[in-house]
Amino acid sequence: MAEARELILKLGQKITDRIGVKVTTEDPEYWGLACVITDEMAEVALAMKVRVPATAQWIAKRCKKSVERTEELLQEMSVIGLIEYNWENEDHHKQYVLPMFVPGCAEFMMMNAKQVEEHPELADFFEQMARLPLEKVTPMVPQGGAGIGMHVIPVEKAIPSSQESASIEHISYWLNKYKDKYAVGACSCRRQQRVRGEGTGDLEDDLCIGVGDMADYLVETGKGRYIDYDEVMEILQRAEDNGYVHQITNIDGEEKIFAICNCAIGVCNGLRTSQLFNTPNMSRSAYRASVTKENCVACGRCVEYCPSGAARLGQKLCTKNGEIEYPVQELPDETKWGRDKWSVDYRDKNQINCYDTGTAPCKASCPAHLPVQGYIKMASQGKYLDALKLIKTENPFPAVCGAICNRRCEDACTRGRVDQAVAIDEIKKFIAEQELHAKTRYIPPMLNYSGKPFQEKIAVIGAGPAGMSAAFYLKKMGYPVTVFEKEKRPGGMLMNGIPSF
Known part of the structure; x- marks a missing residue:
């Protein structure tokens, strides 16, 4: 075993925000730095104060090196990601900052792509430094994060214009504050997950937006590129x-951020703080989503999209006793919070569709799990295309399904306990018929993060229902697809035609 490097141990101890930890060579604070930081760099960093801007001249005097050599080392350390810099002072001179690990240098190190490929252990370093410091303090954090971790900002278009709200909660507030000073770089969390073999397939580049001085830092150290408002x-x-979820950094207080992140479920270390520890306060926005019961048709789309697992479905039974009362989220400010309260398998359970009481019986009984109540409600309002769009989220060929359906949904319909079941299949057939006419056919738009088709081509062997469904969803994701079928007519025994891809 290599001899411990005392300067790296001291630096790891200096930066860490873990409570009551004496850093050893076994800790990520040590080996995460040791793989990329030289002892001379550590000397410079030890001369700095954590999160206190300083000039190269001041640092050189403290570390007893020439200003020229100090500036060389500071530049190398900036590219590595150990330090950042800014110009936030009256005469706009350059200052260097030694950040904490997360948010801070562990993320910046992950943004250096070449460095991560050479030192894949940095992925484990970042994962642990985003988790370990929070294990003890997370249950004590109030709503909004209190300057710890990340803070969710709401989708601005979802806030009613009649509602007065603090502009600080809006994305536009921050874009206007840092006008014309934006850069985009790779997502450290997605890269970490890929390197650790836990990736979701999400693209990692061009996702995290640095603003203000951070934009300059990303560009000058090769971690990003400038972008405009559009x-x-x-x-x-x-x-x-x-x-994805828009999040901003909390660490610098109310009037300053350095990044806007677009975070994915099961990947983002910032969202994980509320999901793993089961403490919603860590990510919570100043706004709360609510459901207007009289308008809800239990289609389940909000459940499937909600990144925090805040929404759940439950049965609305046609009984004389009224609706079932749904469970309420337990919070750490109401009970003692230990590991037994954590949700260690949050990636699998985060978007569970419904409570134990179940969702609508018609939807649960449908082999395709179609949002029955949703499309019936839309059809009743004359929104036939919207109903078709909703059906096609789960079934790419509704006209085929409508023709051969065995009506399990109607067998399970609780309306039948009162008088008779809703004619679900007839309604579905009417909506699906829109698919047979060019004017009312719905072809979903391509949807992936890059906004453009992928270059990789995919071949699907067999043009039966399974093959055509695979081709449908692949094309929807942006992949060029070619379907090969040995028969003269595609579709197998159950399908009569082939849609356009």
Whole structure:
């Protein structure tokens, strides 16, 4: 075993925000730095104060090196990701900052792609430094994070215009504050997951938006590129379309952020703080989603999109006793919070569709799990295309299904306990018929984070229902698809035609 490097041990101890920990060579604070930081760099960093901006001249005097050599080392350390810099002072001179690990240098190190490929242990380093410091303090954090971790900002278009709200909660507030100073770089969390073999397939580049001085830092150290306002909005919109969550950094207080992240479920270390530890306060926005019961048809789309697992479905039974009362989220401010309260398998359970009481029986009984109540409600309002769109989220060929359906949904319909079941299949057939006419056919838009088709081609062997469904969803994700079928007519025994891909 290599001899411990005392300067790296001291530096790891200096930066860490873990409570009551004496850093050893076994800790990520040590080996995460040791793989990329030289002892001379450690000397410079030890001369700095954590999260206190300082000039190269001041640092050189403290570390007893020439200003020229100190500046060389500071530049190398910036590229590595150990330090950042800014110009936030009256005469706009350059200052260097030694950050904490997360948010901070562990993330910046992950943004250096070449470095991560050479030192894949940095992925484990980042994962642990994003988790370990929070294990004890997370249950004590109030709503909004209190300067710890990340803070969710709401989708601005979802806030009613009649509702007065603090502009600080809006994305536009931050874009206007840092006008014309934006850069985009790789997502440290997605890269970490890929390197650790836990990736979701999400693209890791061009996702995290640095603003203000952080934009300059990303570009000058090779971690990003400048973008304009229009491209910022394109990135945010694609993030919206893919169900990602906009988060801002909390660490610098109310009037300053350094990044807007577009975070994915089961990947983001920032969202994980509330999901793993089962403490919603860690990510919570100042706004809360609510459901207007009289308008809800239990289609389940909100459940499937909600990144925090806040929404659940439950049965609305047609009984004389009224609706079932749904469970309420237990919170750490109401009970003692230990590991037994954590949700260690949150990636699997985060978007469970319904409570133990179940969802609508018609939806549960449908082999395709179609949102029956949702499309029936839309059809009753004359929104036939919207109903078709909703059906096609789960069934790419509704006209085929409508023709051969065995009506399990109607057998399970609880309306039958009162008088007779809703004629679900007839309604579905009417909606599906729209698919047979060119004017009313719905072809879903391509949807992936990049906003453009992938170059990789995919071949699907067999044009039966399974093969055609695979081709449908692949094309929807942006992959060029070619379907090969030995028979003269595609579709197998159950299908009469082939849609356009």
